Every structure is written in C-alpha cells, then in structure tokens.
Amino acid sequence: MSTPELLVAEQAARAAGTVLNHYFREGVSMRSKDTANLVSDADLEAERAIVEVIRHKFPSHEILGEEQEKGDTEAEHLWIVDPLDGTNNFAHRLPHFAISIAYYRQGIAQAGVVFNPVTGEWYTACRGQGAFLNGTPLQVASHAALDQTLVGVGFYYDRNVIMDATLAAIADLKRSQIHGIRRMGTASLDLCMVARGIFGAYFEYTLSPWDFAAGRLIVEEAGGRVSTCRGETPPIAQTSILATNGLLHEAMLGVVNARHPA
Secondary structure, rough: OHHHHHHHHHHHHHHHHHHHHHHHHHHHOOEEEEEEEEEEHHHHHHHHHHHHHHEEEEEEEEEEEEOOOOOOOOOOEEEEEEEEEEEHHHHHOOOOEEEEEEEEEEOOEEEEEEEEEOOEEEEEOOOOOOOEEEEEOOOOOOOOOOOOOOOOOOOOOOOHHHHHHHHHHHHHHHHHHEEEEEEOOOHHHEEEHHHHHHOOEEEEEEEEEHHHHHHHHHHHHOOOEOOOOOOOOOOOOEEEEEEEEOHHHHHHHHHHHHOOOO
16 A cells, blocks of 8 residues: 555655665765764755655645755654765765655654665555565564564764763663674664564664654554653654664663663
8 A cells, every 4th residue: 555645755765766876886075064974965966856856746845854955843744854864884885875755744754765775675654554675564573572682773973972871771781681783874774674673672862853754654564663762752853762673662761761861
C-alpha cells in the first residue's frame, strides 16, 4: 500500500539520489559548517532537487531541510528533509549514507523514506501500513534482554560533554554484556537497522529532526518504539533519540537516561 505523499517522497529521493551518485563517483569539494560538520555542493543540490519535486506537487506545504529550507514546524503539512545524512561517510567515500524524507500532518509523521542511492536500499513506511525494505516487510528484533543484542550509537559533533556522556553510556552497556556497539555514522540508516532487527537498540544524545523524522516512523511501523533518551515523545526539534525493539526500551532508558548530559 502507499499514499500520494509517499509516492512524492520516493520521487524526490530518487531525484536527490541521482545528484549524490554523480558526486560520489566524480568527487566533490567539502566545506566545514563548523568543527567536523561538513557540507558540499552535493548536499545543496540534492536538497534543491527534493524541494523542486515536493513543491511541484504540494506548493502550499512547508519544508524543513538541513541546508536551506527552514519551514514552519507547526504547519499542518510539513516535509522534513535531509538531502545527505552521513556527510562524513560521503566525504571519505564510504558508501553508507542516505537521503531521508518524511511527511508530517498536524505534527504526526504520515510517510517516510530513507534511501541509500549507492546500495539501492529503499526503506519506506506509511502510518498504519507497516515498514518495508525494497518491498519486503520489516520487523524489529525479538531480543528481550541487553545481553542478547547489538546496539547502535551516534556521536554529535560536540566532542566534549556529549561525547563523554556517550562514552560513559557505552561503558555501562558493555558492563550489561551487550553483544557489541556499532557506530555507523548515519542516523537515518541506524534507525532502519533497528527496524530490520539488526540492532536491538540505537541511541544518540543530540539529533536534528531531519536526522530522525523518517527513521522514527519506519521503526514504529516495524513494531519498535522511539522516544527521547529521557523517555519523552520526541519533538520536531533538536533532541536526543532512543529507538528500540520495544522489549529493550526500559532497560536502555535506565542506561542512557542516567548518563544524559544536563
């Protein structure tokens, strides 16, 4: 099943994918927004391609993007767009990055796409219709204890307080005998790995809405749970994120909330 919004999200992601694949093959000059936070012509052109597709079909809808679009987050119809999630991976020619596009109506996610244009992995979800990888239904893992699972983690660009808190939480998880920690560098795909059942949980102390808007819906439609690292409903704003298969959520909260930066 699908919706008009999901079809437009897929069309927009495909257009952005063409841009990113070109730059990934041919190379691109990276620039710093701030310390360790990179941007390039690839990001900017991919966002423009996404916006063009969305505005052609839904000219009155608001768009919130990482690079140039600063739409009203309280609008009835809102698209939340990351044209290149995993920019550092992209810059170093690591083919693990994605385009993330989500459609929200009245503050609630209705459709989401996460697309890796190099591997051809399409993650899609519509509210109430399940989540899919290239058309195959997704289901979160059945692990009921931390010592049965692999955990994903992300680091914000801050390499002081937030980094220290993340490392402390990782140490606590290691003491809980988790199978291991993986830091892949692309939050949207990390969330999809929870939806696929590869990770039992994923957390990061600082993410922007374009990093998690689509992935959150995909996790929830695959049977998982997403909250902030304090257990609250994530806002459409910069926040912490904890995604799990649901069974591990309280155990994970006990760790990541205890180490949450003030």
